[in-house]
Amino acid sequence: MTTESTTHPAEQIRETLDHTGQIIREKSAIACDAMAKEASHLATCASERIRENPLPIVLGAVGVGIAIGALIMSGRQSHSYQEALIQEPLEHAGDAIRNSLGHFYNSVKFW
Numbered sequence: 136m137t138t139e140s141t142t143h144p145a146e147q148i149r150e151t152l153d154h155t156g157q158i159i160r161e162k163s164a165i166a167c168d169a170m171a172k173e174a175s176h177l178a179t180c181a182s183e184r185i186r187e188n189p190l191p192i193v194l195g196a197v198g199v200g201i202a203i204g205a206l207i208m209s210g211r212q213s214h215s216y217q218e219a220l221i222q223e224p225l226e227h228a229g230d231a232i233r234n235s236l237g238h239f240y241n242s243v244k245f246w
Contacts, residue, residue, distance in 0.1 A: 185192050
């Protein structure tokens with residue numbers, strides 16, 4: 136008789152859990168359907184807005200792309216922008232001038 140009394144509460148717990156699981160599945164399915172409908176509606180609205188006025192969307196996408204590219208490249212650059220845009224070109228120009236003048240100096244003979 137003790138085995139029947141311990142089995143009976145276990146069956147009640149199992150039935151309660153099964154019922155609760157069924158309720159959760161039903162509510163999840165309803166929420167999932169509602170979210171799918173809302174997402175479809177949002178996609179339709181976004182598509183219509185892009186077709187009506189594509190320029191701000193394209194410019195925004197370009198801006199986001201540039202920002203992401205700058206963030207990615209900032210980790211790779213060891214030089215500052217001043218070094219990359221001013222000092223290095225001046226050094227290369229100075230080297231080019233010295234090389235040209237060196238060739239000219241070597242080709243001209245002063246007696």
